[in-house]
Amino acid sequence: GHCLWPRRSGFAGMAAADGADAASDIRIGDRVRDKSGNRATVRYLGPVATSKSADAVYVGVEWDAEGRGKNDGSVVTDAGETVRYFECEPGMGSFLKAKLVDRGVNLVSALEEKYVDSTQGGGEVIAESGEAVEVILVGEDEARRRQQLHRLWNVALLSKGVSRIDADTVASAAPSLVELDLSSNLLCRWTDIAALGAGAPKLRTLNLSGNAMSRPTPADAASLAATPLARLGVLVLSGCGVTVSDLLVLRPAAAFPALRELHLASNCIRGIEASEPGAAAAQPADKSAAPSAAEPTERETADQLAAALPRLETLNLSGNALTSWSHVWRLSRLPSLQRLILAGNALTEAAYGPSLAAAWPLPAELPQEKASEYSLRVATRLYPCETAVEAAPTPAAAAAAAAAAAAAAGGGGGGGGSGVRRGPRGAPSRGCARASGCSGFGSCRAPTPQAGGPRPDRVCPTCGRTPCR
Structure with missing residues (x-):
């Protein structure tokens, strides 16, 4: 349900629009809106078979809002023939007259509309007739406008119809923008x-x-690299349909060299995928096309991400469609990552499978029978999630736990320096003993008579605690 997105594509340039001045500056792929503010993507420009005028030019759009349209990009003639001009989901397409389509405004125009004081300079003088006549000082008004825009550093232009940005006009009008x-x-x-x-x-x-x-191309990456946002530290691309592979195509290390916080929430991301091995190559125009024969390995994917985002500290992937921990694991090589947000993803898998073992071998000193416990601890410590994950102890681990329980019972738990159990990195395990499958890592996962029941009912028989998430 939350992954309904208008399909993105490249731009096909200007479409034929004979005798339609209103459509002369509209291109296929443009984002537009109607008079009510409903947004859409232009999919077609030209005549429509059901129009009364053969020369009339219509704008075929795919609406963002489901059910806003009247068709699926096709029309049915009086003779019953179906003529298709573009494809979209039923009820998402419409054909509009060009004069009903608003292509939006440039950034500086939106800035002036919101932030410039419309009060004109000058005043009133009394004419010979005795009437008050307003006098506008054009030079003073222009100076005031420039001064107001030049002082702007924190700007919010939400839903203002901004559709294009010109570097020269921004540099001239609002060079102090910071946020x-x-x-x-x-x-x-x-x-x-x-x-x-x-x-x-x-x-x-x-x-x-x-x-x-739109889907990024190598040309887009070149444009961003030529004029990088050198000081940009926070970039929010949530709800933009941008995937991880799209991001790699843009070569963020060159485009956003100072980036430390990135938000990719609600973008229908289903996996942490990279481009072709060894390079951030362009992705095919059709995302449904078969993948390349040279699929990157998980380690290559992780290495590409590390090279692309060397300074990234915070990554927000909430509200996407991730289901496998093996994809999340690919983020572990980001050298500066400190905060990873995964809320709203139905993550269910935490197994240390063959593919993960090949990409990230277990530490040499770790016995093989500890593999399941090790991978589970790492996954739950680095990537906390509300999904309950249980790991059955291996026979060797169960035997070791039983021996530890017997030793604890025989020693009486008094002195001898053994009264405090240690968890990872020497941290006290909050009194948990390594018995009955209790991990002793501050996250008891003991098998109990209620082993098949809801997690909150499970209590460690050794320490009496409810298992930690």
Whole structure:
């Protein structure tokens, strides 16, 4: 349900629009809106078979909102013939007259509309007739406008219809931008984002959430690398449909060299996938196409991510469609990662399988019978999740636990320096003894008579605690 996204594509340039001045500046792939503010993506420009005028040019759009449209990109003629112009889900497509489509505004126009005081300079004088006549001082008004924009550093332009950014006008009008929120606008081209690198060199925080960004290409990566957002530390791409492989195509180490916080929430990300081994190559235009024969290994994927995001400290992947811990594990090589947010992902797998074993071998000093316990501890410590995960003790682990229990019973738990159990890195295990399968790592996972029941009912028979998540 939460992964309904308009399909993204590249741009096919200007479509034929004979005799339609209103559609002359609209391109296939543009983001537009109607008079009510409903947003859509342009999928077709041209005549429609059911139109009364053969020369009329219509804009075929795919709406963001499900059920907003009237068709699936096709029309049915009076003769019963179905003519298709583009494809989308039923009830998501419409054909509109060009004059009903709003292509949006540029960034500086939106800034002026919201932040510039519309009060004109000047005043009133009394004419010979005795009437008050307003006098507008144009030079003074222009100076006031420039001064107001030049002082702006923290800007929020939510749902203002911003669809394009020009580097020169931004540099001239608002060169002091540090924090910019462009959520829920009509941006879709990465070249517009590259324009911010030249026009707003001081920018440190950029929020693009809710903009349906197009599929990035190597040309987009080159544009971003040519004018990088050198100081950008926080980038929000939530609800933009941007996947991890899309991000790698953009070469973020060059485009956003100072990036330390990245938000990719609610982007329908189903896996942590990389581009072709050894390089962030362009992805195919059709995401449903068969994968390349040269699929990158998990270790290659992890290495690409580490090289692409060397300074990243916080990564937000909440609200996506991740299900396998093996994909999450690929993030473990990010050298600076301190905070990983996975809320809202139905993660169910925590096994240390053959593919993980090949990519991340167990420590040499760890006995093989401890493999399951080791992988479970690492997974739950590094990637806490509300999903309950249980690991059955191996026979060797059960025997060792029984021996530890017998030793504890014989020793009486008094002195001898053995009264405090130690967990990982020497931390006290909060009184848990290594008995009856209790891990002794501050996360009791003991088999009990209620072994098949709900997790909150399970109590460690040794320490009397409810197992930790």
